[in-house]
Amino acid sequence: MFARKLGGICSGLGIEARGFIFGPPIALAIGAKFVPLRKPKKLPGKVISQEYILEYGRDCLEMHVGAVEAGERALVVDDLIATGGTLCAAMDLLERVGAEVVECACVIELPELKGRERLNGKPLYVLVEYLEV
Numbered sequence: 001m002f003a004r005k006l007g008g009i010c011s012g013l014g015i016e017a018r019g020f021i022f023g024p025p026i027a028l029a030i031g032a033k034f035v036p037l038r039k040p041k042k043l044p045g046k047v048i049s050q051e052y053i054l055e056y057g058r059d060c061l062e063m064h065v066g067a068v069e070a071g072e073r074a075l076v077v078d079d080l081i082a083t084g085g086t087l088c089a090a091m092d093l094l095e096r097v098g099a100e101v102v103e104c105a106c107v108i109e110l111p112e113l114k115g116r117e118r119l120n121g122k123p124l125y126v127l128v129e130y131l132e133v
């Protein structure tokens with residue numbers, strides 16, 4: 001599995017909603033804590049927020065202040081990458097708190113939407129590339 005090669009990852013982050021299916025078992029498998037990145041007004045307590053643009057509108061991700069500390073190595077997990085806006089917002093949040101995003105991982109990539117190109121060279125692991133025929 002990809003994560004075994006990475007080592008030393010403290011935080012496995014899952015993006016609401018379907019990233020919550022895959023993030024927790026991956027975090028458990030690599031011995032990392034699971035940190036949820038949620039849609040607005042779902043997390044209690046103090047949060048930092050990052051807005052982003054999707055194919056079909058705008059949205060925002062939030063993370064608890066203190067959930068990830070400066071210097072932590074992090075893996076971001078979601079079900080799917082399309083335009084890459086969601087993963088970019090997740091990476092922006094983590095960079096704002098001084099964490100290092102080691103890799104992003106998704107089950108499905110829609111390569112025609114070129115999301116990978118927006119990740120500034122950050123490694124992206126995917127299981128399935130879906131191409132329209």
Ligand SMILES: O=P(O)(O)OC[C@H]1O[C@H](OP(=O)(O)OP(=O)(O)O)[C@H](O)[C@@H]1O
Nearest residue numbers: 016017018055080081082083084085086
């Ligand atoms: O690469 P992008 O263009 O940013 O799109 C990918 C995102 O879109 C979907 O979530 P959605 O925003 O539909 O939210 P949901 O999981 O709450 O339905 C999917 O689960 C990803 O999180």
Ligand SMILES: Nc1ncnc2[nH]cnc12
Nearest residue numbers: 054055080081082083110
């Ligand atoms: N084009 C797309 N198809 C399926 N799921 C998506 N989530 C975001 N964009 C999508």
